[in-house]
Amino acid sequence: MRRDPLARKGLLGRLPQAWRQPLAVSGVVIAVAWLVIAVAAPWLAPHDPLAQELPRLAPPGPDHWFGTDQLGRDILSRVMHGARVSIPLTLALVALSLLIGGLLGACAGYFGRWVDETIMRLADLVFAFPTVILAMVVAAALGASLTNAVLAVLVVAWPAYARVTRGLVLGVREREFVLSGRLLGFSAWRSLRVDVLPNVTGPILVLATLDIGTALLLLSGLSFLGLGAKPPSPEWGAMVSSGVEVFDSWWVATFPGLAILTVVLAFNFLGDTLRDALDPRTARAIKERAL
Amino acid sequence: MSSLLKIDDLVVEHRTPGRPVVRAVAGASLEVRAGEVVGLVGESGCGKSTLARAVVGLNRAASGSISFEGTPVTPLGLRRRTMTGVQMVFQDPYASLNPRRRVGDQIADGLRVAGDATSSPADLLERVGLPREFASRHPHEFSGGQRQRIAIARALAARPRLLIGDEPISALDASAQSQVATLMRDLAVSSGAGLLFISHDLSVVRLIADRIAVMYLGRIVEVGDTAEVWAEPRHPYTQALLGAIPKPDGMGVLPAELPGDVPDPADPPQGCRFHPRCPLVMDVCRVKEPEFGPVACWLHEPS
Numbered sequence: 001m002r003r004d005p006l007a008r009k010g011l012l013g014r015l016p017q018a019w020r021q022p023l024a025v026s027g028v029v030i031a032v033a034w035l036v037i038a039v040a041a042p043w044l045a046p047h048d049p050l051a052q053e054l055p056r057l058a059p060p061g062p063d064h065w066f067g068t069d070q071l072g073r074d075i076l077s078r079v080m081h082g083a084r085v086s087i088p089l090t091l092a093l094v095a096l097s098l099l100i101g102g103l104l105g106a107c108a109g110y111f112g113r114w115v116d117e118t119i120m121r122l123a124d125l126v127f128a129f130p131t132v133i134l135a136m137v138v139a140a141a142l143g144a145s146l147t148n149a150v151l152a153v154l155v156v157a158w159p160a161y162a163r164v165t166r167g168l169v170l171g172v173r174e175r176e177f178v179l180s181g182r183l184l185g186f187s188a189w190r191s192l193r194v195d196v197l198p199n200v201t202g203p204i205l206v207l208a209t210l211d212i213g214t215a216l217l218l219l220s221g222l223s224f225l226g227l228g229a230k231p232p233s234p235e236w237g238a239m240v241s242s243g244v245e246v247f248d249s250w251w252v253a254t255f256p257g258l259a260i261l262t263v264v265l266a267f268n269f270l271g272d273t274l275r276d277a278l279d280p281r282t283a284r285a286i287k288e289r290a291l
Numbered sequence: 292m293s294s295l296l297k298i299d300d301l302v303v304e305h306r307t308p309g310r311p312v313v314r315a316v317a318g319a320s321l322e323v324r325a326g327e328v329v330g331l332v333g334e335s336g337c338g339k340s341t342l343a344r345a346v347v348g349l350n351r352a353a354s355g356s357i358s359f360e361g362t363p364v365t366p367l368g369l370r371r372r373t374m375t376g377v378q379m380v381f382q383d384p385y386a387s388l389n390p391r392r393r394v395g396d397q398i399a400d401g402l403r404v405a406g407d408a409t410s411s412p413a414d415l416l417e418r419v420g421l422p423r424e425f426a427s428r429h430p431h432e433f434s435g436g437q438r439q440r441i442a443i444a445r446a447l448a449a450r451p452r453l454l455i456g457d458e459p460i461s462a463l464d465a466s467a468q469s470q471v472a473t474l475m476r477d478l479a480v481s482s483g484a485g486l487l488f489i490s491h492d493l494s495v496v497r498l499i500a501d502r503i504a505v506m507y508l509g510r511i512v513e514v515g516d517t518a519e520v521w522a523e524p525r526h527p528y529t530q531a532l533l534g535a536i537p538k539p540d541g542m543g544v545l546p547a548e549l550p551g552d553v554p555d556p557a558d559p560p561q562g563c564r565f566h567p568r569c570p571l572v573m574d575v576c577r578v579k580e581p582e583f584g585p586v587a588c589w590l591h592e593p594s
Contacts, residue, residue: 111369175386176381176382176383176386176387177386177387177388177389177390177397178389179349179379179381180379180381180387180442180445180446181389181400182367182372183347183367183372183375183377183378183379184372184375184378184400184401184404184445184449185371185372185373185375185404186371186400187370187371188369188370188371194389194392195389198389198391198392199389199390199391
């Protein structure tokens with residue numbers, strides 16, 4: 001029986017090549033798994049993450065797969081509930097810095113002159129400080145809380161988006177379709193919204209995906225230093241921090257640490273894949289290697 | 292016929308920090324009358340496109356004046372452009388349409404400018420010879436010639452009184468070139484608009500233009516009715532341009548080549564700008580620039 005060569009490609013065949021690489025698949029699987037855990041933690045977690053009635057510092061075993069901490073809380077449940085704290089906050093943080101940085105960068109690139117000078121010098125000012133130190137200073141000045149930690153990371157994260165967006169907008173705004181729109185009487189805002197921004201979104205989304213890992217790292221870093229989540233809340237950075245106090249019980253710090261590691265890795269893989277899929281040159285290279 | 296566009300002694304300079312100022316347009320004067328088709332020709336880098344961009348306000352005039360229907364043209368800043376009676380079709384058909392928007396939506400922008408509620412984008416597509424159902428497609432589905440037709444449709448939708456074509460055919464296949472050029476002419480003439488058609492291809496300009504203006508290194512060196520210029524070119528540069536057109540007469544004659552390249556517009560030659568390449572150069576040419584028209588050449592000084 002002859003088969004139609006066009007019908008031969010199944011569901012997998014229709015996926016773009018970049019998404020079929022092993023790293024991409026593992027990135028998607030891990031990220032989706034963490035999202036599921038974040039949503040379903042109350043039903044998945046075997047114990048109450050805050051309950052202290054268990055044996056203290058019990059090593060990993062059949063009752064407590066990841067062991068318990070110095071207050072007798074189940075670490076597996078805490079890691080699962082930690083996903084509910086860290087992942088939504090990180091995503092919101094990246095979305096906010098994308099919005100703020102992207103908008104400022106787009107204005108700088110499109111309007112130029114003093115708007116550009118003001119915004120980009122402000123961005124340079126932030127770039128001039130080491131990221132972690134500046135975030136620490138801002139978080140300390142605002143007071144220790146998870147919201148303030150997010151604000152602190154926002155302060156250091158937006159300039160990267162502003163810079164990239166500005167560069168892309170500079171490249172697009174002299175394109176002839178943008179000029180045609182202006183000649184038809186588009187206002188500057190309409191031109192920016194209709195002609196410029198839709199044509200720069202791809203690379204910015206790649207940056208945002210790659211940035212999710214960095215943002216999570218920075219956010220849990222602040223919590224680790226005691227500038228973020230308050231003690232009872234199961235935040236991964238704070239959990240690693242409390243694990244450092246009981247170094248002999250390796251499981252207390254290791255499992256939340258592994259949680260951070262896997263999320264950061266997964267989103268970096270996702271970002272790389274997204275970049276490969278959007279950049280025609282790398283996409284072609286992948287295809288040639290796959291053949 | 293009344294004057295639609297009047298360019299008077301226009302100077303446009305390109306300034307790049309750390310580089311000498313380039314006078315892309317160095318005192319050019321040109322007039323386009325209502326309903327008239329003017330072809331502007333010249334070699335690459337002679338300032339044709341800069342002149343066109345200055346007319347729509349994309350380049351700022353350093354001195355001289357441009358007026359459209361008696362109103363001076365102001366450079367396009369951040370404000371909305373109000374002079375939508377002048378529209379332009381650009382050179383690169385692959386850059387002149389927004390890849391993210393449907394073709395019909397982009398043409399509708401033009402209709403909105405004209406306050407035209409009766410026509411639809413599909414009507415415009417029909418006028419430029421494309422099927423009506425193209426309106427719902429995206430630009431990447433089209434060839435260069437089709438895209439250029441769509442760009443023409445968008446410009447025409449705004450009901451311009453003056454249409455400018457900035458080398459609109461030079462990026463197209465030879466087969467599409469004269470089609471698109473004639474289409475532009477026919478649509479402009481039938482809607483009563485003037486057309487300023489810029490090209491380096493004299494043979495196409497000859498087909499569509501009522502008058503020809505020849506530009507060399509930022510100046511208009513000869514203006515005249517197409518038939519006259521074609522039959523009897525007077526400026527040596529125009530003669531050289533016409534001589535460079537290949538003639539398919541079966542004799543195997545190669546077109547005469549003009550020696551040398553266009554000089555650097557940042558450092559134009561003394562006297563007549565054409566004298567280093569001119570076969571008929573005289574002493575006066577090296578000293579004094581011929582600042583008169585319609586033929587800016589010392590051999591044709593008006594008495």
